[in-house]
Amino acid sequence: xxxxxxxxxxxxxxxxxxxxxxxxxxxxxxxxxxxxxxxxxxxxxxxxxxxxxxxxxxxxxxxxxxxxxxxxxxxxxxxxxxxxxxxxxxxxxxxxxxxxxxxxxxxxxxxxxxxxxxxxxxxxxxxxxxxxxxxxxxxxxxxxxxxxxxxxxxxxxxxxxxxxxxxxxxxxxxxxxxxxxxxxxxxxxxxxxxxxxxxxxxxxxxxxxxxxxxxxxxxxxxxxxxxxxxxxxxxxxxxxxxxxxxxxxxxxxxxxxxxxxxxxxxxxxxxxxxxxxxxxxxxxxxxxxxxxxxxxxxxxxxxxxxxxxxxxxxxxxxxxxxx
Numbered sequence: 001x002x003x004x005x006x007x008x009x010x011x012x013x014x015x016x017x018x019x020x021x022x023x024x025x026x027x028x029x030x031x032x033x034x035x036x037x038x039x040x041x042x043x044x045x046x047x048x049x050x051x052x053x054x055x056x057x058x059x060x061x062x063x064x065x066x067x068x069x070x071x072x073x074x075x076x077x078x079x080x081x082x083x084x085x086x087x088x089x090x091x092x093x094x095x096x097x098x099x100x101x102x103x104x105x106x107x108x109x110x111x112x113x114x115x116x117x118x119x120x121x122x123x124x125x126x127x128x129x130x131x132x133x134x135x136x137x138x139x140x141x142x143x144x145x146x147x148x149x150x151x152x153x154x155x156x157x158x159x160x161x162x163x164x165x166x167x168x169x170x171x172x173x174x175x176x177x178x179x180x181x182x183x184x185x186x187x188x189x190x191x192x193x194x195x196x197x198x199x200x201x202x203x204x205x206x207x208x209x210x211x212x213x214x215x216x217x218x219x220x221x222x223x224x225x226x227x228x229x230x231x232x233x234x235x236x237x238x239x240x241x242x243x244x245x246x247x248x249x250x251x252x253x254x255x256x257x258x259x260x261x262x263x264x265x266x267x268x269x270x271x272x273x274x275x276x277x278x279x280x281x282x283x284x285x286x287x288x289x290x291x292x293x294x295x296x297x298x299x300x301x302x303x304x305x306x307x308x309x310x311x312x313x314x315x316x317x318x319x320x321x322x323x
Contacts, residue, residue: 037062046104049111057123063088063103063133070132071151083149085156086136103133106159113188117305122298126199132156144169147187148194152202155194160184179323185316189267197259206254207293213286214257221248236282238264261290265302269310
């Protein structure tokens with residue numbers, strides 16, 4: 001199904017909406033009170049793994065879903081859909097039997113490098129109610145693809161399919177991916193990135209010490225783009241809002257700033273991160289503050305995820321160089 005068809009269908013989706021609880025224990029009901037996404041056990045890897053995760057944590061991994069109701073942020077004052085989630089059954093050139101190996105390959109990867117990085121108690125408390133395993137995740141405006149998306153009660157993951165290219169958008173800081181190695185190098189870290197954006201937007205307040213360093217800069221202009229002597233690192237940021245930048249670099253809001261630091265922690269080693277931040281004292285202080293505050297809040301040292309992931313990332317980077 002084309003993106004334009006989904007954009008047209010968003011209006012029709014309003015008629016299908018029912019207000020839903022974000023609580024894992026309260027089932028999302030459809031007609032006649034039956035669960036909208038029923039998780040049952042099975043013999044194959046995908047079905048059994050999804051069932052085990054749901055039984056352990058209450059989190060539903062879903063690859064067959066209604067694309068029109070999945071994307072709405074029901075907690076917002078105005079219903080808004082930032083993303084379009086496209087399910088596998090819409091791909092008419094592939095049967096669901098042909099899609100299952102794709103889903104399995106991605107699930108094996110995501111379980112190892114994303115889901116299993118967090119303990120059961122953490123997943124029960126901080127994970128969204130649903131994780132949509134999607135054939136494609138796109139921005140509603142512009143239609144460019146992205147690896148992940150999220151709303152109030154879910155995150156969506158854009159699964160890799162052999163031979164296909166993900167076409168990102170430069171303005172949204174989204175690269176294009178043409179190979180499996182390039183995709184899988186970034187996919188798990190971006191899943192962590194989306195999770196922590198979700199957490200600090202919908203589950204928890206921004207860590208106070210981390211927030212204090214840049215609270216007067218969020219959403220505002222920084223240095224001039226043409227100033228060759230200026231770097232956004234001087235103000236403590238890894239990236240900036242390219243879409244809304246003109247003469248000046250525009251700072252992200254707090255949830256994206258946190259996610260940028262999380263992305264570095266879960267993708268690179270501590271040694272690599274400290275080398276990148278050398279000479280930028282505010283970045284070092286924000287890094288130490290966020291790492292410590294998240295550990296205090298959740299018991300998880302995010303940098304250990306990056307230290308563990310680094311060998312796989314480097315393996316992918318070496319394969320990319322050899323191509």
